[in-house]
Amino acid sequence: MTTAVTRPLTVTARIDTVDAAPVDTAPAPAAYTATVYMNTAPHNFDGYQLGHPLAEATRRDGSPLRLVFHASDRIRTHEGAADAAYTVGNHQGPDDNGQTWPNDIRSVSTGDVIKVTGPDHWIVHLSVDPTGFSAVPEPTALVNLAGTRAAPRRR
Template sequence: MYANPAATNRFTVNAFLNNDQFACVDGYRLEDTVTEVTTPTNQPLPFVFNATDDHAAADALRTLSHSEPGDEPGQKWPAEIRSLNIGDVVQVTAPDGTVTHLAVDTVGYIEIETVGAAARPAVHPHTHA
């Protein structure tokens, strides 16, 4: 029996918007706080993509956040939430369960060193209008 390539390359990506007004210029800094992109009921909003690696999965979410079609299951970026930008953070969970936190940079991403499971010093849920 052969493994389904689509199932083995499924990455889950969660987005966190930077609250610092200068993050789009300065990029992510460890002292920045971020707001998790959530559902209207403030539940985490994971996106699922078939990708070759964590950076490709992050790219897929960044593209989706700019009003592109939905992820693999059809989940779309919430219209009332701004798109991903420099300084924002994505949490990528690989098919093997490895979690990587990447900060959006001017070109690509910078991996964020984390302590334990925390990628950010403070996370606030996004409040939907």
């Protein structure tokens, strides 16, 4: 014996809207963020040593100065991002967001430390050496120079 079953009517409709904005589904580009810590110890240009006091470079309003570099053929590692930050920190162009190094902060030099956060969220601290960079532990002697934005210029 068979039993009749009634099914509800189903309507399928396609609705095209002209005023709907397209959705940007492209992922944000992978980026490295660099923060420069200026070495304020006497004889700091001899190189960074654990325990040297460091002052974070800041913007005019006191907010941290963060340099951003998109991962590319040019920048593929934390060291590549540190090198790009060194270049910007020596007034040789902007970061990938168009930000340049402030004129009232001394240039990035041997003895300073660059903190680089990669797209993988790994954080590496690199001291600026006479020829390249060396990985160092996270600095603990951070100072806030009252009344100034970063390490004073050397004369």
